[in-house]
Amino acid sequence: MSASTLLVLAVILTALLLIARVKAPAVYWTLVGLPAALYRVLSAWRSTMEACELIVDPPWWKVFAHKMASPGGADVAKPRIPHIHGIRPTTTGLRLRLRLAAGLTPEDVVKSAERLRHAWAVHSVHVREIKPGVVDIRLTGFDVLARVRMPRRLVRGPLAVSVALREDGLPFVRDYQEIPHALTLGANKSGKSMYQRCLIKGLAPLDVAVVGIDCKRGVEQSAYAPRLTALAITSAEAEGLLDALVVEMEERFDLLCLHQNIAPGTPLEDITSDIWGLPKKLRPIPIVVLIDEIAELFLIVSRADAVRRDHMVTQLVRLAQLARAVGIHLEVCGQRFGSELGKGATALRAQLSGRVVHRCNDKQTAEMGLGDINDLAVVAATAIAADRAGTAIAGDSSGGWSRIRTPKVKIGEVAATCREFAHLTPDIPTLAAYRPQSPAPVPVPPAAAPVAASGTP
Incomplete structure (x- = not known):
């Protein structure tokens, strides 16, 4: 040669x-x-x-x-x-x-x-x-978050979902048995909705009930209706759905009491066991509640809205404090979440031990989500560039944190997954009134025939 x-x-x-x-x-x-x-x-x-x-x-x-x-x-x-x-x-x-x-x-x-x-x-x-x-x-060896490719071997469990990719190349796993409730923050176009899509796509094949609260008339979650056990698209519906969830929580506590020979009148705070100790045939199915924009539940216009807001916040705090033991988990999303939302906001945030913060418009928002976890995590969250949509800082109450990024998933792809696993959607009697109907295809009017131009030769 x-x-x-x-x-x-x-x-x-x-x-x-x-x-x-x-x-x-x-x-x-x-x-x-x-x-x-x-x-x-x-x-x-x-x-x-x-x-x-x-x-x-x-x-x-x-x-x-x-x-x-x-x-x-x-x-x-x-x-x-x-x-x-x-x-x-x-x-x-x-x-x-x-x-x-x-x-x-x-x-x-x-x-x-x-x-x-x-x-x-x-x-x-x-x-x-x-x-x-x-x-x-x-x-x-290289920036794995520049082009997210999820590992082929994903962590699976009864309530574990691989949502994103961590900076070290490992999958970021959302395990509801380890971290029962979580808060996701981020500005518009930061990737917050993409994170929720990946979460729903991962939950769809699991034996779990998914409940949605989307007060933006359901524009984010209505497409996933075949896999949703319940859906609220207005504040009034959200109030009723939260009441139904509290009733379901109390019934599950009664089930635990009866199984353990504890009197049904025992205060809920004194019961320390959970549904995972029940026999499989008696164990109720876990519920994951996805709240798309938490601020919509706090905003008020009139005095009547203030009464409803206080009631909903009280129910949310009760669920966050007690519902883990009976398999009800909260996944709260929002652009901001601080004391300025009103009474009960700080108490609710304290119960949401998992934190995922995307790009924020101000440092105070990053501090709301990560300030009580790690100061370095706050600095990392404020340094996320605008052209890195989907990048976030994930932390927990232990003080550990990591940089993650969700893969790009189209809403149609998630909707198709929800239709594929629609047969896994459980019927829960207390939530039956809020069971969504699968959206019917929107008829498209036929295209008008082209009109020939007239004129004199």
């Missing part, structure tokens, strides 16, 4: 790799990025750990032993560093399992994550504690 042929092949291969770097970053990472990252990590492991201050001075007895073995002082005991106990390449990065040296904590590695990112020339570095003394370092 001539030198010119080799040159042409090299140019073609380089061009293909450059195209893959933009169009197929996972392929480029597998072919080029991963070998280079492995070389950078392994070739200078000790020097990198020392430069990032992830070292521990050797114990005095080891220093003394080295001095006794080499009186001239030529041989000095080296500082201890974390040891690699496992390497696992992935399509988006690299995972390292580390055994920390005695004296180091996972927080030390977290503080050095930014230094490690630059030392290894990767997009991001995430640290997670596995058990005492062992941490996972997940390296991400």
